[in-house]
Amino acid sequence: MAAPTAYDEVDYPGWPYPQSHPDRLATLARLFGMAPADPARCRVLELGCGDGANLLPVAGAWPQARIVGIDLAASAIARGRAAAEALGLANLDLRCGDLGSLPDDLGEFDYVIAHGVYSWIPAPLRRALLEACRRFLAPQGVAYVSYNVYPGGHLRAMLREMLLMHIEDVAGPDRRCAAAREFLAWVADAQPDGQPDAARSALALEARRLAKRSDGSLFHDDLSGTFHLCYFRDFCAEADAHGLQFLAEADFFEMQDQDLPPAARERLAAFAPDLVAREQYLDFLKERRFRQTLLCRSEVPLRSELRGDAVWELSVSSAAEPEIPGVELPSREEQRYRGRGGAAFSTGEPLLKVALDELRREWPRALPMSELLDAAAARCGLKAGAAQRALMGDFALACYAAGCVELHLRQSPFARWPGPRPRASTLAIRQARDGRNVTSLLGSMIELDDPLAPRLLPLLDGTRDRAALLRALRGDGAAVDRCLEAFGRCALLRADPPQD
Ligand SMILES: C[S@@+](CC[C@H](N)C(=O)[O-])C[C@H]1O[C@@H](n2cnc3c(N)ncnc32)[C@H](O)[C@@H]1O
Structure with missing residues (x-):
């Protein structure tokens, strides 16, 4: 029996991380010229998996995937196992163990994930973590490692040092957290009257950011x-x-320099002779504080530029909204689109405006690139030829780089629209019992803000049609329809099982 750790004393909030999802890792690997494993049948190892919150949606989506999670904290592993058992996930193996002494018979993995671990373990374990990535990674495998970086991390580290000094005589997790919160509130509110001071404002902002975190x-x-x-x-x-x-950053748009003035981009190219140097210089400018880096074996040949033709093997999704409502889609009038996270993309090309309209209606469902091209061309009264194909391919890559579209090698299955007898994610139903945060079938966290949602979700077991739902809820039809539509848009509805 392993000795209790700090993570047994205070629970860490389990969370799914779409940026570490096998679909994301596979897509980037494909675009950079690798031959990654199909996520639906892949082998995943997560080191420091906590209670398995990041693995549950992956195991649930793909019964043929083999998923192993390892963590030192026995209590977190016990919670994860209870969830996996309740959900009937036979393909998820959660084990209590030390990443510094992993067994030799663990096997080979297509994706190795370590989120929020590297920066919080001592140097020998950090080396062990990278060694494990190499040791257990398949030849075309991809590892995801997230970690704190300079220069942006200086600010967080500075505040952390102040906090640790302030609470140095305070014992016990609850009292330490309470004292830390009191200090953070003091820093956040201690702004000088009158002329704002940039350094003090940055510290206050950091204190507010930290204060929003849970105690864990x-x-x-x-x-x-x-x-x-x-x-x-x-x-x-x-x-x-x-x-x-x-290989790449998990958020591909983070690798771009489009927002720099042309002279600064030129200078960047002169300063940075290779990809690693370029990324380092971008960190300087962006004051980056955290990275989510994808690695692969050193001997794998990688392309230095994205493989444009590879987009035709992928599907695309986008929630990008037009900035100016009412611009005629078939006209050549320029339209600017805002993606999630504020990224922007402009085009006056009718085919592309129609494509973004199609994608927004389907969001978050991804459409295969050729299906999107055919649908957009048909709406524009065109036949999809080589010119349209080239336009659409360049557009998908440019929008991907701008953070306006997402590309997928294999998106997890879900139902975009409720069928006659809707079925909700069993994981989300389970989570809704304890709180408002539930995991979507795509592996992202969703906050249920509609008060009807926690009552409706458990009823969606595939046995009730709309009339039965209305009877059970004694609710109003419009509210139920609205909630069902929102579940579809948040990928909380299960797809029908494939008919053999
Ligand atoms: C900050 S938490 C991150 C948990 C999870 N990956 C996430 O991001 O939500 C760090 C995790 O690493 C685990 N951990 C720390 N040292 C470890 C070790 N030597 N071997 C395995 N797990 C370890 C902790 O128990 C904890 O669950």
């Missing part, structure tokens, strides 16, 4: 004994020493 996250992430920071370049050198190379 504050205690483990910012009041912990280990809080490692490094430069991206040095992380890559460490990865290289373990036979791993940089």
Whole structure:
């Protein structure tokens, strides 16, 4: 029986991370010229998986995938196992263990994930983590490792040092968190009257940001004994020493320099002779504080530019909204679109405006690229030829780089619209019993803000039609329809099982 850890004393909030999802890793690997495993049949290893919250949606989506999660905290593993058992997930194996002494018979994995672990473990374990990535990664496998970086991490580390000094004589997690919150509120509110001071404003903003975290996250992430920071370049050198190379950032738009003035872009190219140096210089400018880096084996040949033709093997989804309502789609009038997270993309091309309209209606469902081309061309009264194909291919890559569309090698299955007898995600139904945050079938966190949602969700077991739902809820039809539509838009409805 392993000794209790700090994570047994104070629970860490389990969370799904779409940026570490096998579909995301596979898509980027494909675009950079690798031959990644199909997520539907892949093997996934998560190191420091906590209570398995990141793995449950992956295991649920793909029964043929084999998923292993390892964590030192026995209590977190017990919670994860209880959830996996309740959901009947035979393909999820959660084990209590130390990533510093992993068994040799663990097998080979297509995707190895370590989110929120590297920066919070001592140096020998950080090396063990990278060694495990190399040791267990299949030849075309992809590892995801997230970690704190300079220069942006300086600010967080600065506030952390102040916090630790302030609470140095305070014992016990609850009292330490309470004292830390009192200090954060003081820093946030202690702004000078009159002329704002940039440095003090930045500290106050950081204090407010930290104060929003749960006690579990504050205690483990910012009041912990280990809080490692490094430069991206040095992380890559460490990865290289373990036979791993940089593939991409999990958020591809983070690798772009489009928002720089042309002269600054030119200078960047002169300063940075290779990809790692370029990323390092971008970190300087963006004051990056956290990275979510994909690695692969050092010997894998990678393309330095995205493989444009690979987009035709992918599906695309987008929630990008037009900025000016009422612009005629078939006209050549320029329209600017805002994606999630504020990214922007402009076009006057009718085919592309229609394509974005199609995608917005289907969101979050991804359409295969050729299906999207055919649908958009048909709406424009065109036959999809080589010119349209080239236009659509360039558009998908440009929008992907701008963060306005998402690309998918294999999106997890879900039903975009409620069928006659809707069925909700069993994981979400289980989670809705304890709170408002539930995991979508795509592996992202959804907050249920409609008061009807927690009552409706458990009724969606595939046995009730709309009339039966209305009877059970004694509710108004419009409210139920609205809630069902929202469930579809949040990927909370299960797709019908395939008919053999
Ligand atoms: C900050 S939490 C992150 C949990 C989860 N990956 C997430 O991001 O929500 C760090 C996790 O690493 C685990 N951990 C720390 N040291 C470990 C070790 N030597 N071997 C395995 N797990 C470890 C902790 O128990 C904890 O669950």
